[in-house]
Amino acid sequence: DGGITQSPKYLFRKEGQNVTLSCEQNLNHDAMYWYRQDPGQGLRLIYYSQIVNDFQKGDIAEGYSVSREKKESFPLTVTSAQKNPTAFYLCASSINRDRVGNQPQHFGDGTRLSIL
Amino acid sequence: AQTVTQSQPEMSVQEAETVTLSCTYDTSESDYYLFWYKQPPSRQMILVIRQEAYKQQNATENRFSVNFQKAAKSFSLKISDSQLGDAAMYFCAYRVNNDMRFGAGTRLTVKP
Numbered sequence: 001d002g003g004i005t006q007s008p009k010y011l012f013r014k015e016g017q018n019v020t021l022s023c024e025q026n027l028n029h030d031a032m033y034w035y036r037q038d039p040g041q042g043l044r045l046i047y048y049s050q051i052v053n054d055f056q057k058g059d060i061a062e063g064y065s066v067s068r069e070k071k072e073s074f075p076l077t078v079t080s081a082q083k084n085p086t087a088f089y090l091c092a093s094s095i096n097r098d099r100v101g102n103q104p105q106h107f108g109d110g111t112r113l114s115i116l
Numbered sequence: 117a118q119t120v121t122q123s124q125p126e127m128s129v130q131e132a133e134t135v136t137l138s139c140t141y142d143t144s145e146s147d148y149y150l151f152w153y154k155q156p157p158s159r160q161m162i163l164v165i166r167q168e169a170y171k172q173q174n175a176t177e178n179r180f181s182v183n184f185q186k187a188a189k190s191f192s193l194k195i196s197d198s199q200l201g202d203a204a205m206y207f208c209a210y211r212v213n214n215d216m217r218f219g220a221g222t223r224l225t226v227k228p
Contacts, residue, residue, distance in 0.1 A: 031214045033216065035218075040125075040221075040223075041220055041221070042120075042122075042207055042218045042219050042220040042221045043207065043218040044218075045215075045216070045217065048214065048215070048216075050214045088159065090161065092161070092216075094214070094216075104151050104153075104163045104166055105161075105209075105216060107160065107161035109158075109159065109160060110159050
């Protein structure tokens, strides 16, 4: 079945440590996204990528980094510079808007990151 | 930057009744797309309905329909015959090119 896989489901970070959240999709989607969701709040865009080897900052990119070496994969690294990383992280993908504009995003099941 | 505003943090509806969730957005673009997503306690994001800005006709999906007012930049969601399974967070979203932004959400409670 096609879909988006995020791993791990739960992740714990120690102070000063970098951690990487995995996001893999087999939907052949061009665009991929990372969102952060805090309790009782909406989704805030961290980074997005429209094609391989290219990505753009969203509204809250500071303290995060991404790479897009393969179409299927868009890992997110939460660096030690992110002082308040505890949140729920959602990865999404979609067909490139230039091809089909009204296609929605498909989401993974999320990763909950906590500080030890 | 484009913004999406959901002015109702929480809403409540009696089972079998109708409820409307509000959403406004701010943009200078003329070509865009609007979506409503549902997020139940499982945290999955589920697409409820979508609307193309160039279409005047309001989208409908079974018990879910929208009232799209382009000039007012308003995109409300109406849920008819509410069911217990409709209880969730509802997010309005706006897409221009490949940039997609979400509102803060409305938590819908359905009373039996």
